[in-house]
Amino acid sequence: MTTTETATDLVLTERRDGVLTITINRPGQKNAVNRETALQLAAALDQLDEDPALSVGVLTGAGGTFSAGMDLKAFAKGETPILPGRGFGGITQAVVRKPLIAAVEGWALGGGFEMALACDVIVAAGTAKFGLTEVKRGLIAGEGGVIRLPQRLPYHIAMRVLLTGEPITAAEANRHGLISQLTVDGGALAGAQELARHITVNAPLALAKIKQVLREVQGLNDAEAFKVQTETAHSLLSTEDAHEGAVAFAEKRAPVWRGR
Template sequence: MTVGFSVENRVARVTLDRPDRMNAVDAATEKELEAIWTEIESRDDISCVVLTGSGQKAFCTGADLKGGATKSGLEYWAESRTNGFGGLAFRKSLDVPVIARVNGYALGGGFEMVLGCDIVIAADTAKFGLPEARVGRMPLDGGMVLLQRKIPHNLAMSVMLTGRQFTAAEMQGFGIVNETVPFDELDAAVDRWVSDIVACAPLSLKAIKQTVNRTGHLSPAEAQGLRTPALIRALQSEDAVEGVTAFREKRAPVWQGR
């Protein structure tokens, strides 16, 4: 598999691409994705990330079970993957909003990557699931620990204990998908969300996501008292002044990212 990566107008686009269009991730792709997330974290010219799969068939179908892997399930589980599947599933250091553009199958690790995104826009033909139990495995790279924290217990268990595939409409009902549209409207829907995000101050976006990522385990009082680095930077920024000034002058703000 190859990973496409481009940045334009403050939007990074990350595309999983495999000739058979099922977009299964191998070890080399995991390393490539980790490098991409690390680069995005180091840059100040990115306000939003769109993650998708090429074509119409699949967003990502998880680990490559046909790739001749020699590791046992126990060996795979014992390996350190701090950030979860694709380097994204439970990554806490990426302070840029990530949109999942789900164009087809999002299964196993692919669904775990979706769970690591902030906003999920799906084609009405998309399918989601954690089928690991059907092949004698478990969703080790984020599925078991993330899904139960995002949706009610019985819904999470219905996904993991059956291994069945769920439609985009069902996942929207569960609260995982933000918007479901016909495939030919998918790009337009994603662009609407991107436009709304990049209209916001980039430092505010980072401050919001960093605070959410670092305070989810705290009580409200503890979270309110935490002064995250991105929060302090945003509060002291020129953009904080520019935003209020633009509002008073009834014009669009011009963000400098400082």
């Protein structure tokens, strides 16, 4: 078991047994995201994807709040937390190869909610709340909210959230399948990290390929989607990890993945 932690002011990263925990560290600002925070989040995601020793990322916020979204004071001074090619917080439009889990306590508002929607799994405390309040400011949730929320919630529920700007509770979000796991208050991070450990036992190349297929088949008909999936699945057959998986099964032992 190895644990290392580095602090870069606005974002903390902790490595533990193949899991990179990324914490937005602006509790005094409810973890609102300014440009420097976005840059540091983008760097953390690059670390996740580039380090072969890491399999899964967990994104959370310090101080009992996931994120209040954009830092409006910084925005008023001319800053933007939207990075070219990567979106809000360096996350919402980024292509992250490895699985990413959001661990949500308290509020996930605006861009904060959109960052959670950009993750593959959401683990949330029972009292967490999610909201897209942009419509109250004459804007739309343009960093994934309008696009992704109707894909994750029933259409009429998603439209209620988008059109009213009123929050949805974790309990209601869970009923409709937006949340993968509900925890007690204060337990979202531990729950997300435990889930991450269940993921890290699996082959890292296969995990990345699952995400790749899901990205590439969006909007395709079944025939086109199966063609994409078949090509991707076949590419795994010749990998060392696929061979190791079969040998480990035959030898009745845990596989040792190499990521190649």
